[in-house]
Amino acid sequence: MSADGGFLEDTRSWLLTRRRGQVIFDAGEPAGLMYRVESGCVRLQINNPDGERQIVVFLFPGDLFGYEITDRVCSAEAVSDSTLRCWPVQAFLKSPQEQPRVTIQLLEAAQRRFGEMAEHIDKITHLPAKERVLWFLNGLLTCPGLPREGGRIHLPMTRLDIADYLGVAPETLSRILAGLEEDGYLRRDGRRDLELSPEGFPNARSEASLKLKTAHR
């Protein structure tokens, strides 16, 4: 998920720390800095007028964000205490030296994010709640930035965060996790720690897809 090619390192930057829940920037604000997560976890989200929240993506160490050129397109908040490295975007865009290399990097990062969001929409609309949760958990397992020992995961985010990411009521998420624990696929340890079964998950879709649905166009 990280996208620096070493260019960023050569450029003036500085560190910032944000505490759990702190706002990094809000949708609509004029952009200035771009960030890379050094430690912790950040969420990009939409805060809609009805007071509801849609978390668009969780960002982990190595991930770049906030490289808007004009205005912020969504809000960013620290999920857990985090340290961020930041650069003034304008510096890149104006420097004829750095500009080409960096903007292409950013363009690629943006494309990658686009693909991930498209997948996100797809999962939310086509998967039932349980399989969304499994998808999320699998994503955690293959997330390079997340501190992890074996199948043991320390979640930086709350249940409500996860629910708002998956488009599910927190109660539903709770029931699903309880069910997975019941069936031996994981063990909950406090609010933040998960022990995922090494044998992997029910893999519900491979069964379901045997039904050989014929949609497609």
Add this chain to the structure above:
Amino acid sequence: MSADGGFLEDTRSWLLTRRRGQVIFDAGEPAGLMYRVESGCVRLQINNPDGERQIVVFLFPGDLFGYEITDRVCSAEAVSDSTLRCWPVQAFLKSPQEQPRVTIQLLEAAQRRFGEMAEHIDKITHLPAKERVLWFLNGLLTCPGLPREGGRIHLPMTRLDIADYLGVAPETLSRILAGLEEDGYLRRDGRRDLELSPEGFPNARSEASLKLKTAHR
């Protein structure tokens, strides 16, 4: 939605036509050309392994797409017969003359798209089916590239396309449209034409939001 600053015009390009339903490119393919819709309508979509489809965005005249640098992150197909202007992306990225100006344009286009997709996810997860349809119809009304005379719209896409965009069953969409017509908010004329009421829509959210929900964090 359009994002050219005149730079593109100076660069070698050519026209392409695609018939309704034709594939423009598929997810995973190596990228080569980038496109601008000149006439017609294009959809970007995810074709998931279960044969289901999620339409991510409809593109209209003026819209740029396909500016991936490496691989296609989703598929593109013509919704209606369309003409497309295309450029080799590499030509921009290699030319020191054009590169800076164009990549910044593309970066901005990508950011705009990001914001729209985030909103799309938000609508899908937080709005009930009827309001999703109203949101879509309102979007059509404020879409500069769509041929329109007053409140009369000629839809380039099928009901199934719309359903796959909104994350709703086609039957549900059908019932909702019937209901809106029943209530005098629109008139259906064949499969492709809609006459939207000039007084606008029920504006369901403003009533609903009087309930003053207190979510947010």
Add this chain to the structure above:
DNA sequence: CGATCAATTGAAATCGTTCAACTGACGTGG
């Protein structure tokens, strides 16, 4: 003008939400 398939309509089933109550994890102050 007829065939075909998109679109519509009906009825039943279901998954997830909602409302409400409870539990217990975590941190704070004594």
Add this chain to the structure above:
DNA sequence: CCACGTCAGTTGAACGATTTCAATTGATCG
């Protein structure tokens, strides 16, 4: 260091919106 309070998280039960399956209509095209 332990007791206590608070709020995140969990559990229960009922409701309801949307899906699903099935049948029908009707628009569009050859």
